[in-house]
Amino acid sequence: MSSPDAVECTGLVRRFGEREALAGVDLRVAPGEVVLLTGPNGAGKTTLLRVLAGVIRPGGGRAAVAGHELPAAAAAVRPLVGYAGHEPLVYPRLTARENLELYAALYGVSPEAVAPALERVGLDGRAGDRAADLSRGMRQRLALARATLHVPEVLLFDEPTSGLDEQGRALLGRLLGGSQAALVATHELATLAAAADRAVRLELGRVAA
Amino acid sequence: MRAVRALVRKDLLLELRGREVVPAMVVFVLAAFVLFRFALGGDRLGGGVRAATGMLWVAVVFTAILGLARAFAVEREHRIWDGLLASPIDRSAIWAAKAVSTFAFLVVMQAVALPLFWLFFLQQADGPSFAVLIAALLAADVGIAALGALLAGLASAGQAREVLLPVLFLPFAVPLVLVGVQVSIGTIPPQTADFGTVRELGFLALYATIFALLGWALFEYVVED
Amino acid sequence: MAVVLAATLMPLAVAMIFFYVPTDVDQGYSQRIFYFHVPIALTTYTLFAWGALNAARFLWTRDMRLDLKSYVPMHLGVMFGCLTLVTGSLWAHISWGVWWYWGSTELTTFLIIFLFYCAYFMLRFSVEPGEKRATFSAVYALLGVGLIPISVIAVHTAQDIIHPITFSRNGANMDGSMFATFLVSLAALLSLAVAMYCIEMRGKRIDDRLKQLRRLAEASS
Numbered sequence: 001m002s003s004p005d006a007v008e009c010t011g012l013v014r015r016f017g018e019r020e021a022l023a024g025v026d027l028r029v030a031p032g033e034v035v036l037l038t039g040p041n042g043a044g045k046t047t048l049l050r051v052l053a054g055v056i057r058p059g060g061g062r063a064a065v066a067g068h069e070l071p072a073a074a075a076a077v078r079p080l081v082g083y084a085g086h087e088p089l090v091y092p093r094l095t096a097r098e099n100l101e102l103y104a105a106l107y108g109v110s111p112e113a114v115a116p117a118l119e120r121v122g123l124d125g126r127a128g129d130r131a132a133d134l135s136r137g138m139r140q141r142l143a144l145a146r147a148t149l150h151v152p153e154v155l156l157f158d159e160p161t162s163g164l165d166e167q168g169r170a171l172l173g174r175l176l177g178g179s180q181a182a183l184v185a186t187h188e189l190a191t192l193a194a195a196a197d198r199a200v201r202l203e204l205g206r207v208a209a
Numbered sequence: 210m211r212a213v214r215a216l217v218r219k220d221l222l223l224e225l226r227g228r229e230v231v232p233a234m235v236v237f238v239l240a241a242f243v244l245f246r247f248a249l250g251g252d253r254l255g256g257g258v259r260a261a262t263g264m265l266w267v268a269v270v271f272t273a274i275l276g277l278a279r280a281f282a283v284e285r286e287h288r289i290w291d292g293l294l295a296s297p298i299d300r301s302a303i304w305a306a307k308a309v310s311t312f313a314f315l316v317v318m319q320a321v322a323l324p325l326f327w328l329f330f331l332q333q334a335d336g337p338s339f340a341v342l343i344a345a346l347l348a349a350d351v352g353i354a355a356l357g358a359l360l361a362g363l364a365s366a367g368q369a370r371e372v373l374l375p376v377l378f379l380p381f382a383v384p385l386v387l388v389g390v391q392v393s394i395g396t397i398p399p400q401t402a403d404f405g406t407v408r409e410l411g412f413l414a415l416y417a418t419i420f421a422l423l424g425w426a427l428f429e430y431v432v433e434d
Numbered sequence: 435m436a437v438v439l440a441a442t443l444m445p446l447a448v449a450m451i452f453f454y455v456p457t458d459v460d461q462g463y464s465q466r467i468f469y470f471h472v473p474i475a476l477t478t479y480t481l482f483a484w485g486a487l488n489a490a491r492f493l494w495t496r497d498m499r500l501d502l503k504s505y506v507p508m509h510l511g512v513m514f515g516c517l518t519l520v521t522g523s524l525w526a527h528i529s530w531g532v533w534w535y536w537g538s539t540e541l542t543t544f545l546i547i548f549l550f551y552c553a554y555f556m557l558r559f560s561v562e563p564g565e566k567r568a569t570f571s572a573v574y575a576l577l578g579v580g581l582i583p584i585s586v587i588a589v590h591t592a593q594d595i596i597h598p599i600t601f602s603r604n605g606a607n608m609d610g611s612m613f614a615t616f617l618v619s620l621a622a623l624l625s626l627a628v629a630m631y632c633i634e635m636r637g638k639r640i641d642d643r644l645k646q647l648r649r650l651a652e653a654s655s
Contacts, residue, residue, distance in 0.1 A: 015564075016564065017562050053295045054294070054295060055295050056294075056433065075297065078295060078296060078297040083291070083292075083295040085291045085292070087288040087289075089287075089288070090289070090292075091283065091289060092287060093222075093283075094222060098219075098222065102215050102218075103292070103296065105211050106212050106293070106297070106298050108211070108297070356577075359573075359577070363570055363573060363574060369560050370560075373556060373557065373560055376553050376556045376557075377553050377556070377557060379553070380581065381577070381581060381584075383549070383588075384588030384589070385588075387588045387589065387592040388591050388592050391591060391592035405593075412587060412591050415584075416584055419580045420577075420580060423576065423577055423580050427576060430493055430570075430573050431573055433569065
């Protein structure tokens with residue numbers, strides 16, 4: 001039996017009050033596949049990623065990550081997903097190391113994994129610096145470290161290239177080149193095209209034909 | 210459990226580095242005492258020790274509300290909520306950690322407030338038993354922290370959040386203050402601590418238990434978007 | 435149906451209160467306010483229980499209709515609550531000569547609950563309509579369920595501050611005609627509440643449907 005899709009959505013719907021952010025999304029990401037999610041602002045890319053990461057509930061339709069249905073099995077989904085949002089999601093007044101130590105505790109990962117994670121993103125020299133004191137690109141790298149600390153099966157990245165320098169982009173390429181599946185929302189098709197298997201365009205809450 | 214500890218540690222570290230909440234609460238309670246002293250008549254303390262004890266509880270409640278207003282401020286301002294919500298922890302763990310750190314801040318504030326209370330209101334007079342007062346405040350703190358952590362989550366979603374939190378909290382503060390004052394003035398000489406005191410302290414513990422249970426059960430609904 | 439029931443019971447209750455029940459020995463004719471005040475208070479509590487129950491059901495099922503079914507009783511509860519406070523004030527004046535008696539356990543408990551109702555509405559007005567508002571309202575309504583026993587116990591515990599008064603005159607040892615009047619009045623007010631609930635629910639449903647149709651019309655044009 002083949003392993004379940006990394007991501008599977010059928011008719012996924014989500015509204016916020018009157019506004020329909022997702023109007024019936026049909027999408028599939030096979031295990032190990034890297035799919036880019038493109039589309040104009042407001043198309044629903046962020047909402048889709050947030051639903052799949054278990055941050056918000058779906059409104060209707062079907063969504064499953066690594067074979068687990070959302071929202072029923074959201075608790076099973078969250079440890080398997082590495083979510084990097086629009087914002088770096090780090091505490092500015094905590095150091096890089098302290099931020100990762102916090103998330104290690106939240107994900108049930110041994111604190112010993114923090115130092116290697118910082119090394120992987122090239123921040124081992126700045127581990128003791130507050131996140132607020134890091135440059136934008138470094139904060140973004142810290143965010144990527146945070147998202148991959150627990151060695152997730154599925155990566156859900158929202159505009160991961162923003163603020164990244166050469167070194168950072170290379171790092172991102174390495175992360176996407178691994179064996180995990182990834183769904184990456186981005187405006188920079190060209191930069192990530194090499195690492196991706198295919199691209200899907202979202203418009204007005206639906207996959208554009 | 211490890212998650213709760215990590216989150217509490219985070220809150221305490223942030224407060225140590227930022228020094229936003231606790232100093233503000235201490236200054237506020239001091240200012241409140243000054244106001245109350247003069248409102249009660251300045252040199253001659255109108256209403257005596259009974260009134261002053263009541264004022265202590267009022268000051269504690271309002272100061273707590275002030276502190277709670279900043280409860281989830283960092284997560285909100287830097288959009289860190291998504292990071293916490295994407296992680297596998299129970300939503301209630303977030304609540305529990307916030308309640309624990311709020312309790313810690315309240316205790317620190319009261320450690321300063323009680324000596325000030327003595328200085329401002331009790332110097333020449335016989336006041337309530339400090340042992341009972343401390344026990345009552347600690348029990349009340351648990352209830353305030355538990356309920357406050359939940360309400361801070363509720364209030365932070367709405368528009369007028371600085372105004373909303375006091376409004377949401379104050380109806381729940383009334384029973385707390387009622388019994389808090391009751392147990393405190395029940396130990397002002399010539400009265401002493403007796404069975405009634407135990408029963409009143411028991412109520413404060415009951416209050417804490419009920420709202421801890423409700424907070425733990427309901428918080429997950431508060432963080433959903 | 436409820437409207438018919440209310441329409442029959444209310445005049446009956448009023449008639450019984452004013453003509454049937456014997457005049458109270460101590461307080462005279464104006465003691466009859468008791469037959470309004472307590473049933474109104476009980477109706478308010480019932481409305482609140484109904485609102486809280488539907489709030490819990492909403493959190494369980496996420497059915498938006500239950501949000502409305504929770505909000506409307508709470509809303510009616512505020513109205514009946516105001517009436518309770520007004521009749522309570524009148525009764526305080528009749529019984530003790532003051533416009534509000536701070537020593538009364540019932541009045542104080544009710545005041546706390548009334549404050550809570552008002553805060554509920556503040557919360558509701560400060561969040562945009564939608565699932566979030568429904569969820570938050572439901573959570574706060576359920577917190578209120580915890581508040582009621584807490585308030586009752588607190589008020590009875592704080593005896594240096596609030597002296598409990600005995601209601602032997604108006605308590606369980608009411609005689610036959612008084613008890614009958616009390617029951618009729620209670621039934622009348624409850625059916626009035628149900629009738630208002632039905633009317634308001636119908637009105638809100640029509641309002642929602644209208645909004646829906648308007649949206650559809652705008653979308654297609």
